[in-house]
Amino acid sequence: MSKRPLWLWAAALAVYAFLYLPLLIVVLYSFNDSRLNAEWVGFTTQWYVTLFNDFDMLIAARNSVLIALAASLVATVLGTLAGLAIHRYKLRLLPMLTIAPIAMPEILLGVSLLLFFNLVARPVLGLELGMWSVIVAHITFCIGFVAIVVRVSLAGLDDSLFEAARDLGASPWQTFRRVTFPLILPAILAGALMSFALSLDDFVITFFTAGVGVSTLPLEIYSMIKIAVTPEVNAVSTLMMLLTLGLIVLASRLHQRSLKAASAS
């Protein structure tokens, strides 16, 4: 390893501490034997027991995960396609349309989606608001993020790679499958993870588009704020962090494997 000045290490350390200490405290206090998140009293796993007996909270967590999985999956496919199209065809309108939901204030998007669902989905399709409406809403704002990441990654690639593939007789699909896709996979994964995280913690849009009886973790926690948040919330946050961490590890594994496969073929 090359020598780096000490201050660089110190700065890096400080940044990581700033990023991760608050998370560490959340985890630590989920084991605190006190209803108040104020001081350390003693070690307990009581909050995890409380959590696993709290049906509402578990359902909310499950809803959050389901919504985030579905929304990030669909948004990743659509966003990747959008990113490819934007890069290839240099359209003027498409980028604007994809990015608009990101730039729009959340409250506006939330209210207008609710109005849309009520005015169109209910009378025309006979659908009541439910989990599907939240998923659709989340897809709407996630597509943009995936599209941007994919497009940036494509812009960084040399177009002659694709031309070379075509020269050597690859069909458009083969070019995509063997050349483009492996090269932009990190970006796609990054977009997917971003979508997952954005969907998981969205409050405003979810609040408006959630149907009766569909609660998510952010909605549930927010409604507890008035009565003071208990370490049960820390416990559920800790579990969610583990889940997210697991997904990130999985994603990077997949990525490495695909890189190996690409270099082997």
Next chain:
Amino acid sequence: MRWALLLLGWLVPFAQAADALHLYNWNNYISDATVARFEQACGCKLVQDYYSDNEEMLAKLAAGASGYDLIVPTGNAVESLIKSGQLRPLDKRLLPNLKNIDPAYLDTAFDRGNRYSVPYAYTITLIGYNEQKMRELGLPTDTWAVIFEPKYLKKLKGRVTVLDSQRELMAAALKYLGYSANDTDEAHWRQARDLILRAKPYWAAFNASSYIKELTVGNIWLAHGYSNDMFQAQQDARHAKRAFSIAYATPKEGAVLALDSMVLHKSGPRPDLAHRFIDFMLEGKNSAELTNLIGSGNPNRDAMRYIDPAIAANQAVFPTADIQSRLEMLKDLDRNQRRVLSRMWTEIKVR
């Protein structure tokens, strides 16, 4: 592999019960035991969604959310729901237990004749304090003076918080000045504003949610807040085995009372179950369970015998007739009044 199965089992949605009653409620505003008994009695499922603020609930409904059978809004929010035609009138024949409600909480200004609403529980906006500290400093705890008068406040500098709410703080100041909490005379409002501005340098913060914790930890010795929250702070301090205790009292000048009521939303598909739920909650035992859980005020006369004696004896939760006559519910302001109040609030905040 087993954990993967567990995860899968948790991810697969639970089967929905055929009969369900949808309740749009405050979080932690019904005891789990009550829910279980109701579900048993009606053979249906009680599905709850939560809000943390009346405005939040009104906004969602105004934007067209639907499917809620029951809502539990506070007085003036009931009024806006009635005015916007969103409620379904009650069928009193289905509510024989309505007789249990103390008439003092019926026929209120926001719903004359209770055509739409049935009282559920109430809170009083009062003062909560650190008993030992207040005694040590020789301060009174039965008057708003301790929140507003510099001669008391100078002993408490930086140890007092007031609610971050235009209406509530203004109401407290108006009450202290001897006016009605619903007084809308601009001259009186200016007096109240000046009173607040004179006291403000001594306050630690305008605080709407964390005063429970601050009181329990001991950072704050006096807080303007809701009776339910003070009950929570009292319990927390006891469980944390603090060297001090938290108490709360309704100032003798009077205070604001917020009555939450059960109402039927028009979009609710099950008014039959909703009426059943209301009548069930009007039974003394069920109503008392909420009070025992969160220390809320209870408008149900039949509930008194089931309420924890320590809570029943607490005059801050169950006021004497004398204090009760000086409690007021906040009425909605019109657009013009709201603008004037907002301007004053800005003056208070920036100065």
